[in-house]
Amino acid sequence: SGYEVRKNYLLAEHVFYLPVDTPANAKKFVHLINPEVSIFTKYDYWYHYFKELNKQNIPLFVISAIFRENYSVFKWYGGVERQVLSFITKIFLQDEESKSLLQRIGITEVVVAGDTRFDRVVENAAKPKVIPEVQAFCADSNVFIAGSTWAQDEKHIAQLLNQYPDWKFIIAPHEISESRIKSLTELISEALKFSDIVVLNSSPNLSPQTSDLKKFSDKQVLIIDNMGMLSSLYQYGHIAYIGGGFGVGIHNTLEAATFGLPVIFGPNYYKFREARELINEEAAFSIKDQDELKDIMSRLQDTIFRVHSGQTAKKYVQDHTGATEIIFQHIYKR
Structure with a gap:
């Protein structure tokens, strides 16, 4: 989960799960923290927390x-969602389409800033x-x-191994439960599992000669069975495959693209603008079968x-940076 990845984040004084969104929890939590400013991201809309922050005049x-026309907030039955939006001091949007949609329902405190994910992945790539x-x-x-893979992704990837014996394959499954790694x-x-390499490499009985890269040279596939490594793994790659496209939707393509890798994924990508645009530029490729x-x-x-193809992907990411600075300037100058 996001918590596991960020629980030791050095720039945060505290990292914790937000208590369940109830009136009592929201009132107690906001009173306890008493923030000068509150910032939520993308899809996090919590009615009682937002109402309490608004009530206490906390920006x-x-x-x-990002918003799409089929979202319930734009339907006749979306009154509660519209009320949630009314509690927000300012919404920083990814695109002009979202701005137009919100203006139609009277939400005007908006700024088209872009997506902060672009800034984040570029920052990560600069110091992996x-x-x-x-x-x-x-x-x-x-x-x-292959990052954030599911079983269907892995079945397709496994078919490539014999066809490309000179290639190395690194597979980082989306879930790393014991049952998933076993399957x-x-x-x-x-x-070879990453955890096995770490144990072997740290053994005090190994001489420098037996702990060098020759130890792994005869293996073609490495399974990553721990969390928090994926964004740095792409620095070692030449082609990236992003999982989830044969299920509910693909995972993060930008982490790979920023390292200059062409990206492959399954057919369920349409709700991700960056995936569509990368495909249009032949920097990404969607597949529907083996x-x-x-x-x-x-x-x-x-x-x-x-x-x-990879350099086109990298340029696409770089061309979409800058959202963080826009947001910072607006909040800082308020």
Whole structure:
């Protein structure tokens, strides 16, 4: 969860779950914290918290917000959602379409700033965490990195292993429960788990000669069975696959794109604007079955095409940065 990733974040005095959104909890929590400013992001709209913040005249901002015409807030039955929006001091939006939709229902305290995720992934890419064990595994090979995968994604990826024996594959499943890792290792029995590398690499009985990259050179697949590594893993890749496209929707494509990797994902991507735009620029590719995955992998064996596609993805991310500065200036000058 987000909590597990951020619970030790150094710039925060406290990291905790927000208590359940009830009138009593909201009143007690806001009184206890007594913030000068409150900031929520994207899809976090909490009726009682927002009402209490508004009641106590505490400025409330929502950042990276996005709205679509089919959202219930724009329907006849969306009165409660519209009231929630009325509690907000200012909404920072991702696009002009959202601004037009909100203006139609009388919400005018809005600014089109963009999506702060772009700033975040660029910042992460500028100083990625070095992971020696992954470096050792990758060595000088081309590397296919599959992030936030689900079972259906993994079944397709497994079919590539024999076809591309000179490529290394790193798979970071969306869930790392014992049952998920077990099913993945059963699917790809020859895979190495990251936790096994760490244990082996830290053994006091190993000499420097046995703990170098040769130890991993005969393995083709590495399974990442811990949290918080994915955004740094992409620095070692040449092609990225983003999971979720055969389920409820794809996960974060920007983390891979910012490292200059062409991105592949399944068919359920339409609600993600960046995915649509990356596809239009041939920086990302959607597949609906195994044959299409094999086709795009074949195309991406052309180094010139692969590098151009990846650099196009990187430029797309860089061209959409700046939201954080816009938001900061508005809040700071209020």
